[in-house]
Amino acid sequence: MALSGSKQRISGHSKKAQYSAFTGYVAIVLAMLLGIVLLVVSLIQPSSFSGLRGLFGDATQPVATANAGARSGGRGFFDSVQGYLEAGQQNAELKKEVEIARIRLAEARATEEENRRLKALLGLRETEVEPVAVARLVGSSAVSTRRFAYLGAGRSDGVKPGMPVRSERGIVGRVLESGRHSSRVLLITDSESVLPVRRAGDNTVAFAEGRGDGLINIRLINLGINPLERGDVFVTSGAGGLYRPGIAVAIVTRLTDDGAVARIISNPAATDYVAVEPIWQPNAVRGAETPIEEAIGSNLTVSGNEESEREEGTRQSELVTP
Amino acid sequence: MIERRAYKTRRDGHGRQINRDQSPFLLIFIPWATILLASYLQSVPIATSGPLLPPIGFLFLLGWRLLRPGVLPIWSGLIFGIWDDLFSGQPFGSAIFLLSAAMLAIELVDMRFPWRGFAQDWLIAAIIVVVYILAATLVSGSRLTLPLFATIVPQVLLSIIAYPFIAFIVSSLDKLRMMRFRTIA
Numbered sequence: 001m002a003l004s005g006s007k008q009r010i011s012g013h014s015k016k017a018q019y020s021a022f023t024g025y026v027a028i029v030l031a032m033l034l035g036i037v038l039l040v041v042s043l044i045q046p047s048s049f050s051g052l053r054g055l056f057g058d059a060t061q062p063v064a065t066a067n068a069g070a071r072s073g074g075r076g077f078f079d080s081v082q083g084y085l086e087a088g089q090q091n092a093e094l095k096k097e098v099e100i101a102r103i104r105l106a107e108a109r110a111t112e113e114e115n116r117r118l119k120a121l122l123g124l125r126e127t128e129v130e131p132v133a134v135a136r137l138v139g140s141s142a143v144s145t146r147r148f149a150y151l152g153a154g155r156s157d158g159v160k161p162g163m164p165v166r167s168e169r170g171i172v173g174r175v176l177e178s179g180r181h182s183s184r185v186l187l188i189t190d191s192e193s194v195l196p197v198r199r200a201g202d203n204t205v206a207f208a209e210g211r212g213d214g215l216i217n218i219r220l221i222n223l224g225i226n227p228l229e230r231g232d233v234f235v236t237s238g239a240g241g242l243y244r245p246g247i248a249v250a251i252v253t254r255l256t257d258d259g260a261v262a263r264i265i266s267n268p269a270a271t272d273y274v275a276v277e278p279i280w281q282p283n284a285v286r287g288a289e290t291p292i293e294e295a296i297g298s299n300l301t302v303s304g305n306e307e308s309e310r311e312e313g314t315r316q317s318e319l320v321t322p
Numbered sequence: 323m324i325e326r327r328a329y330k331t332r333r334d335g336h337g338r339q340i341n342r343d344q345s346p347f348l349l350i351f352i353p354w355a356t357i358l359l360a361s362y363l364q365s366v367p368i369a370t371s372g373p374l375l376p377p378i379g380f381l382f383l384l385g386w387r388l389l390r391p392g393v394l395p396i397w398s399g400l401i402f403g404i405w406d407d408l409f410s411g412q413p414f415g416s417a418i419f420l421l422s423a424a425m426l427a428i429e430l431v432d433m434r435f436p437w438r439g440f441a442q443d444w445l446i447a448a449i450i451v452v453v454y455i456l457a458a459t460l461v462s463g464s465r466l467t468l469p470l471f472a473t474i475v476p477q478v479l480l481s482i483i484a485y486p487f488i489a490f491i492v493s494s495l496d497k498l499r500m501m502r503f504r505t506i507a
Contacts, residue, residue: 024395027400028429031403034418035403035418036415038415039414039416041414052414141373142374143365143410145458145464146464148411191470212373212465213473215469
């Protein structure tokens with residue numbers, strides 16, 4: 001019988017070697033069972049081991065931050081070289097600016113629309129939101145099929161689970177777990193992420209579901225003739241109360257039967273610093289979390305509108321645990 | 323006349339042979355450190371929008387286990403699994419289970435085929451890594467759709483191609499590990 005963990009590979013007639021080989025097998029089977037139990041626990045209750053992960057995330061955060069700095073520095077260097085090779089560094093910068101301006105334009109159109117509607121309805125105006133924290137994305141789950149990113153800011157900076165994370169281009173994701181100095185972000189491309197969106201410029205509402213491969217499925221809520229076209233920009237609709245309305249999410253690249261496949265506007269690979277924003281409508285989120293039975297009879301918890309309640313009935317509600 | 327000393331005969335690839343011994347610290351430390359470091363590093367380098375990197379920590383584990391069967395105890399899959407789960411983004415427990423299962427699988431392969439060349443090692447590693455990535459996808463808790471499986475194809479291919487490089491790094495490190503640094507009286 002082969003024996004690992006010892007210099008002697010054949011246990012032979014030695015009772016001691018046989019026992020230690022046997023103990024090894026018992027240990028490995030127990031480890032597998034432990035793994036299965038932990039796996040089931042964490043699949044049922046995804047936030048079970050967030051404390052442990054947060055602890056190690058905090059411990060390794062300085063290294064990760066230094067690495068992220070080096071990474072962006074390196075990328076900057078390559079950008080400069082590329083810029084010189086093409087037509088001067090300005091070219092690269094201008095391109096970036098034009099790109100952002102284009103997104104801004106789409107966003108502005110969406111905001112204009114939003115404003116007009118809100119003013120008509122309530123006479124209210126959207127104000128710019130002060131971010132809770134600005135930090136680097138220090139890493140991501142580059143191996144796993146789940147899409148998480150790690151953020152270099154945590155509870156000590158005021159980051160709490162559920163808060164939306166955005167870059168200067170658009171929505172990146174939302175905070176899932178927060179440690180003391182680091183936190184884990186669920187990217188919008190994760191297949192468990194669902195985001196209420198609408199087309200910039202009109203009110204075609206849809207859900208943006210991650211596919212896990214960097215693309216997003218746009219599923220229209222009102223079925224019928226598919227009104228989408230390639231190049232349509234989708235922005236957050238504000239339904240559900242988590243995300244502020246009017247932030248760029250994705251651009252349609254291909255049409256499908258019930259919607260479209262879209263590319264995310266704010267690719268985490270091209271993102272340096274991100275801003276963590278407060279939850280847009282905390283009351284609505286809290287209301288959506290309260291079970292209907294409890295909500296009936298207490299008017300305090302039902303402050304969100306009907307629309308947000310209906311949409312929070314999806315998986316999103318169970319992922320948000322402020 | 324003094325005879326010329328035959329220094330060359332007293333040295334081999336791992337340093338001087340007389341009066342020297344391997345460092346017991348390095349013998350254990352290097353394999354454990356490289357696997358733990360690789361497991362951690364796979365989350366750091368780049369924020370990707372899809373699963374792209376091969377599971378480097380797991381490949382290092384395979385590399386060490388296949389090259390040096392006696393170095394890693396069979397229960398080490400548990401320790402590496404716990405560590406890997408902290409950084410991988412997979413639900414906690416998946417790497418504990420999968421790495422332990424891989425260690426057991428290699429143990430069984432070792433019993434059946436004790437003498438192997440590099441090609442066989444590569445084949446074994448390729449089969450195990452394909453099963454590992456598929457299983458990790460199944461238990462990742464993401465919705466299992468066709469596009470999701472399409473995205474792991476490049477990762478699987480990259481992992482298979484990456485194994486020889488990682489085996490090369492492992493064997494270089496093994497050379498360092500076997501160096502006779504310690505002076506014995």
